[in-house]
Amino acid sequence: MSKDKNYRVGFVGAGYISEFHASAVKRVPNARIVGVTDLVTSRAEALAARLRLPKVFPSMETMIEEGVDVIHILTPPETHAELTIAALKSGCHVLVEKPLAMDAREVDCISDAAAASHKSVCVNHSLLYDGFVSKALGIVRSGALGIPLTFDYFRSSEYPPYRGGLLPVHYRKGGYPFLDQGVHAVYLAESFLGPIEEANAYYGTHGGDANLLFDEWRVSAKCRGGTANIQISWNVRPLQSWFVVQGTEGVLRANLFAMWVTHARRLPLPKAPARALQAVSEGLSICAQVPANVIRFAAKKINQYDGLHSLVAAFYRALQSGTEMPVTAEQARSTVYWTNRVSQEADGAKMKFQTQFQCTGSAKILVTGATGLIGRHLVQRLLQKGERIRIFVRRPPTAQFMNDTNIEIFHGDLGDPAAVDGAVAGTEIVYHVGATMIGNAHDHQRGTVCGTQNIVDSLLRHHVQRLVYISSLSCLHLAAAEPGAVVTEDWPLEPFPTKRGAYSQAKIEAEKIVRDAVRDRGLRAVLLRPGRVFGPGTMLVTPEVAQRVGNVYFILGDGTRELPLVFVEDVVNAIELAAEKGKFDGSVFHIVDRTHITQNQLVRDYILENSNGAKVLHQPVVILYGLALCLEVLSKVLKHSAPLSIYRLKSALARVQFDCSRAEKEIGWQPCVGIASGLQETMAAERANSSNRILERVHAS
Numbered sequence: 102m103s104k105d106k107n108y109r110v111g112f113v114g115a116g117y118i119s120e121f122h123a124s125a126v127k128r129v130p131n132a133r134i135v136g137v138t139d140l141v142t143s144r145a146e147a148l149a150a151r152l153r154l155p156k157v158f159p160s161m162e163t164m165i166e167e168g169v170d171v172i173h174i175l176t177p178p179e180t181h182a183e184l185t186i187a188a189l190k191s192g193c194h195v196l197v198e199k200p201l202a203m204d205a206r207e208v209d210c211i212s213d214a215a216a217a218s219h220k221s222v223c224v225n226h227s228l229l230y231d232g233f234v235s236k237a238l239g240i241v242r243s244g245a246l247g248i249p250l251t252f253d254y255f256r257s258s259e260y261p262p263y264r265g266g267l268l269p270v271h272y273r274k275g276g277y278p279f280l281d282q283g284v285h286a287v288y289l290a291e292s293f294l295g296p297i298e299e300a301n302a303y304y305g306t307h308g309g310d311a312n313l314l315f316d317e318w319r320v321s322a323k324c325r326g327g328t329a330n331i332q333i334s335w336n337v338r339p340l341q342s343w344f345v346v347q348g349t350e351g352v353l354r355a356n357l358f359a360m361w362v363t364h365a366r367r368l369p370l371p372k373a374p375a376r377a378l379q380a381v382s383e384g385l386s387i388c389a390q391v392p393a394n395v396i397r398f399a400a401k402k403i404n405q406y407d408g409l410h411s412l413v414a415a416f417y418r419a420l421q422s423g424t425e426m427p428v429t430a431e432q433a434r435s436t437v438y439w440t441n442r443v444s445q446e447a448d449g450a451k452m453k454f455q456t457q458f459q460c461t462g463s464a465k466i467l468v469t470g471a472t473g474l475i476g477r478h479l480v481q482r483l484l485q486k487g488e489r490i491r492i493f494v495r496r497p498p499t500a501q502f503m504n505d506t507n508i509e510i511f512h513g514d515l516g517d518p519a520a521v522d523g524a525v526a527g528t529e530i531v532y533h534v535g536a537t538m539i540g541n542a543h544d545h546q547r548g549t550v551c552g553t554q555n556i557v558d559s560l561l562r563h564h565v566q567r568l569v570y571i572s573s574l575s576c577l578h579l580a581a582a583e584p585g586a587v588v589t590e591d592w593p594l595e596p597f598p599t600k601r602g603a604y605s606q607a608k609i610e611a612e613k614i615v616r617d618a619v620r621d622r623g624l625r626a627v628l629l630r631p632g633r634v635f636g637p638g639t640m641l642v643t644p645e646v647a648q649r650v651g652n653v654y655f656i657l658g659d660g661t662r663e664l665p666l667v668f669v670e671d672v673v674n675a676i677e678l679a680a681e682k683g684k685f686d687g688s689v690f691h692i693v694d695r696t697h698i699t700q701n702q703l704v705r706d707y708i709l710e711n712s713n714g715a716k717v718l719h720q721p722v723v724i725l726y727g728l729a730l731c732l733e734v735l736s737k738v739l740k741h742s743a744p745l746s747i748y749r750l751k752s753a754l755a756r757v758q759f760d761c762s763r764a765e766k767e768i769g770w771q772p773c774v775g776i777a778s779g780l781q782e783t784m785a786a787e788r789a790n791s792s793n794r795i796l797e798r799v800h801a802s
Contacts, residue, residue, distance in 0.1 A: 265551025515552025
């Protein structure tokens with residue numbers, strides 16, 4: 102490539118894919134990135150800092166004024182056409198991310214703008230330039246498969262973690278996942294079998310990510326040369342990316358993640374030996390290709406997003422030579438049509454789904470976390486008192502709540518400030534029960550930390566006068582407690598949150614958000630720290646109590662450690678009393694039943710009630726501490742956080758008593774149901790559920 106033509110390059114959009122475009126452009130000798138712009142300035146600044154880009158611009162217009170020859174459009178799909186046309190009219194060549202546009206009319210407008218400005222447009226159909234896809238296309242076009250008849254494509258995917266803030270584009274519309282990933286399958290299907298003539302789509306919900314409504318996709322298409330089946334999943338693990346092309350003379354398989362392509366030919370042999378020989382041949386081919394390609398990847402002869410790198414290089418070569426673009430706007434027309442037809446169906450389906458939820462409400466009470474154990478019982482108690490309430494949920498609640506005219510249901514993620522603000526506006530009291538209970542660190546950051554910040558900000562913005570916040574005993578510095586220590590509400594908070602688990606870290610930070618807002622911003626709140634809450638529908642014997650293996654319960658230690666239990670209805674009583682009698686001055690109350698019950702007692706009672714004849718064994722604590730030590734050493738070597746540490750164990754296994762006298766004196770709380778009756782009710786519900794499951798299996802069989 103000669104160096105007499107140099108291209109000044111600007112990026113519009115600083116999302117995930119921009120990093121790979123930057124990497125690809127930096128490999129082009131006569132192209133130089135001058136800067137980036139994004140609607141979210143902080144995102145552009147972060148990208149520029151990370152990749153050492155020269156400048157962040159406030160807009161595409163100001164970037165072009167600086168003197169730019171080429172624009173990479175890396176924004177959400179609905180903006181592609183408008184930005185591409187504007188860049189063309191400003192005298193820039195454009196490389197635009199897939200899909201090129203939202204409909205054929207926009208494709209025509211882009212083509213007209215390119216012709217009028219005498220500038221070029223290329224669409225990033227990157228898989229067409231992937232080395233393994235290119236190899237597969239070469240085999241098919243050589244006639245080695247005879248007449249190709251079918252194309253089957255499977256891709257499983259995942260989106261970057263959502264830690265809270267502005268809701269990512271992939272969550273906003275029902276059809277975005279297909280716009281994002283299905284587009285690759287569409288243009289590949291047409292590359293192997295010719296234009297699509299008819300397509301039928303299915304999109305469903307498995308629910309792995311509550312914010313992604315449609316996470317399972319199936320599309321059956323009739324192409325000019327055969328039939329195509331497209332499957333895309335956000336749930337299948339391990340992640341997959343492969344396709345199969347079947348023809349009259351052979352079958353081709355390509356695995357893009359494992360980096361191999363095989364071609365099984367029709368052999369002039371009897372069926373049995375032909376099948377065996379084909380299987381052996383394919384296996385040997387895979388065994389040869391995979392290690393060789395792993396070495397090439399390690400040597401950086403194969404890049405992550407290798408097709409993108411190859412297409413970007415081809416784009417700049419075409420600009421320099423004045424030849425046709427690697428993927429023209431006209432070539433992308435059919436892909437645009439079919440991709441958007443499928444995705445727009447899903448957009449409509451999501452809009453219909455959202456009509457069952459509220460955008461505004463009249464109820465003055467809001468409960469977050471309303472589908473959890475505490476939230477569910479709190480909602481039922483409020484309904485029994487004749488209250489009209491709002492609930493904020495990530496997933497649709499039970500039919501009981503959906504059909505109750507006294508419940509206004511707001512749907513969204515606590516990490517999304519806009520969704521939270523809509524639910525809070527117009528209320529007078531908020532019961533913030535919602536928090537992430539399980540998941541990765543980013544899940545806790547989004548649901549617990551960012552969610553609490555959003556709740557607090559909205560309360561202050563809308564002048565809501567009362568917040569009842571449900572915190573946790575895990576916020577306390579229990580590792581410092583001596584055996585038998587009495588822990589009051591004045592006990593120090595955890596000074597080393599990063600040494601604790603993700604749940605504890607998040608709850609510590611969230612409680613600090615509330616208390617700081619009370620002190621510095623005038624928030625009116627009362628905080629409750631319940632113990633280990635149990636009730637119908639919960640597991641009584643958790644790993645904290647004992648670990649069940651078959652018919653044996655392994656209790657950690659001698660089993661004499663007392664558990665800070667409290668029945669869910671007693672927690673709800675405390676919440677009601679705090680709302681009625683609390684001063685909302687940042688007061689904190691511990692909510693733990695005064696009845697003392699040890700691990701041994703709980704496991705014994707559980708076994709007796711269930712009559713399962715299980716055995717109980719005690720596991721020395723020193724074994725777990727030894728394991729924790731080994732994991733800490735290994736984590737330092739691998740430079741990863743340890744899943745278990747000595748400090749976490751010391752905090753979790755602290756032998757302390759929790760003093761709840763403040764709750765008794767100031768709000769009048771005492772357990773009404775108590776542990777004994779609560780355990781009976783919980784175990785009775787568990788037996789009933791077990792019987793129901795057995796009956797269901799019998800009926801099913």
